[in-house]
Amino acid sequence: MVREYKTIEEVAGPLMLVKKVDGVKYDELGEIELPGGEVRRCRVLEINGSNVLVQLFDSAQGINIANSKVRFSGHGMQLPVSRDMLGRVFSGMGEPIDGGPRLIPDKTPDINGTPINPAARRYPSEFIQTGISTIDGLNTLVRGQKLPIFSGSGLPHAALAAQIARQAKVRGDDGSKFAVVFAAVGITFEEADFFISDFKRTGAIDRTVMFVNLASDPAIERISTPRMALTAAEYLAFDCDMHVLVIITDITNYAEALREVSAARKEVPGRRGYPGYLYTDLATMYERAGRKIGSEGSITMIPILTMPEDDKTHPIPDLTGYITEGQIILSREMYRKGYMPPVDVLPSLSRLKDKGIGVGKTREDHASTMNQLFASYARGRDAKELMVVLGEAALTPVDRLYARFSDEFEKKYINQGFYENRSIEETLDIGWSLLKLLPRSEMKRIKPEILDKYWPVEE
Numbered sequence: 001m002v003r004e005y006k007t008i009e010e011v012a013g014p015l016m017l018v019k020k021v022d023g024v025k026y027d028e029l030g031e032i033e034l035p036g037g038e039v040r041r042c043r044v045l046e047i048n049g050s051n052v053l054v055q056l057f058d059s060a061q062g063i064n065i066a067n068s069k070v071r072f073s074g075h076g077m078q079l080p081v082s083r084d085m086l087g088r089v090f091s092g093m094g095e096p097i098d099g100g101p102r103l104i105p106d107k108t109p110d111i112n113g114t115p116i117n118p119a120a121r122r123y124p125s126e127f128i129q130t131g132i133s134t135i136d137g138l139n140t141l142v143r144g145q146k147l148p149i150f151s152g153s154g155l156p157h158a159a160l161a162a163q164i165a166r167q168a169k170v171r172g173d174d175g176s177k178f179a180v181v182f183a184a185v186g187i188t189f190e191e192a193d194f195f196i197s198d199f200k201r202t203g204a205i206d207r208t209v210m211f212v213n214l215a216s217d218p219a220i221e222r223i224s225t226p227r228m229a230l231t232a233a234e235y236l237a238f239d240c241d242m243h244v245l246v247i248i249t250d251i252t253n254y255a256e257a258l259r260e261v262s263a264a265r266k267e268v269p270g271r272r273g274y275p276g277y278l279y280t281d282l283a284t285m286y287e288r289a290g291r292k293i294g295s296e297g298s299i300t301m302i303p304i305l306t307m308p309e310d311d312k313t314h315p316i317p318d319l320t321g322y323i324t325e326g327q328i329i330l331s332r333e334m335y336r337k338g339y340m341p342p343v344d345v346l347p348s349l350s351r352l353k354d355k356g357i358g359v360g361k362t363r364e365d366h367a368s369t370m371n372q373l374f375a376s377y378a379r380g381r382d383a384k385e386l387m388v389v390l391g392e393a394a395l396t397p398v399d400r401l402y403a404r405f406s407d408e409f410e411k412k413y414i415n416q417g418f419y420e421n422r423s424i425e426e427t428l429d430i431g432w433s434l435l436k437l438l439p440r441s442e443m444k445r446i447k448p449e450i451l452d453k454y455w456p457v458e459e
Contacts, residue, residue, distance in 0.1 A: 380406025
């Protein structure tokens with residue numbers, strides 16, 4: 001029997017204190033029934049004896065403490081899941097917002113799933129092709145990996161996210177077992193409309209599950225949206241044996257909502273006002289991605305976050321970098337030059353790239369060309385900096401070649417636009433054509449047999 005309580009003691013902002021409550025659990029959902037019959041939702045945040053602190057999903061405006069009733073559901077927040085989720089658009093609370101019917105669920109799991117047990121993990125080793133040269137060629141994404149994108153305010157990370165969702169695929173797969181779960185957290189209506197219309201226009205919506213949380217929605221919904229997406233991904237990956245790419249944008253909005261809730265609870269703040277458990281909270285989400293022993297499916301995650309003031313040492317990118325396996329960093333300098341997507345190659349990193357490349361995965365020359373391109377571009381950037389200080393005449397002929405290589409690398413390799421989908425073979429071939437700008441004697445990171453086979457012949 002569901003009990004109703006008329007013991008609301010106090011409402012302070014998004015929080016409400018209910019006294020003399022029995023048998024309620026942390027994170028349990030509740031409903032507040034107002035005198036007029038209106039029902040608002042809430043969630044248990046804290047239990048102290050028989051006193052319960054709940055957080056409101058909606059505004060506290062209009063709640064009459066004396067005449068309102070509270071009842072608890074006996075379970076946490078849940079998401080109905082089925083294969084019919086593909087091609088659908090949901091709110092941050094899992095409600096359909098695309099005009100379609102409600103799902104008939106195969107199961108209704110709690111959204112606060114558990115991270116994968118390290119002993120049950122399979123090591124990520126299969127290549128995922130995004131069609132973007134700077135990722136596929138130099139910072140390869142591997143199935144089961146967590147590879148965040150660090151952006152800045154005003155940089156086109158939304159267009160990059162849409163491009164990855166459109167183009168990403170598992171090589172050798174017909175597409176029937178590949179799905180994208182896209183979670184938009186705290187975005188504007190214009191951004192939400194861009195994502196939905198772009199996916200519909202290109203047909204990517206057919207293999208995508210979208211969760212959209214707008215900036216005008218409550219903070220508590222912002223905290224739930226990534227977990228909704230990961231719950232859907234876990235069902236598709238581990239129940240339906242699909243390979244799922246989870247894209248979450250923007251993690252910064254999620255962390256801001258977490259800070260807002262923490263401040264409302266009067267918790268002792270950590271760095272920059274964020275709660276001290278921010279690392280743990282992010283880890284409970286990120287570590288749900290991966291591959292499991294005994295399961296064919298996998299969850300690969302690309303969280304996107306905007307670094308406040310382009311600061312890599314800010315708590316959000318800093319803690320994210322500790323948990324994940326690398327980062328793709330967008331550059332304001334590349335953006336000013338008009339190179340899209342504006343990826344800053346040198347500080348970007350994929351710690352698992354060596355596991356997903358080579359014979360049978362990409363091509364035998366991938367590792368060699370990746371190392372040579374990276375080293376040559378780094379030397380070219382150094383040569384250009386030296387040129388600014390000392391002038392071009394001070395450079396050696398070889399350094400001038402490296403400076404020219406650096407410019408051509410940015411124009412042809414980094415710059416490809418948001419609608420060009422390059423296969424890994426095209427990416428590698430572009431890399432070889434650029435290396436031809438340098439003397440063959442400078443190819444010190446490529447084995448002689450690979451060099452003999454792939455070095456471009458003069459026409």
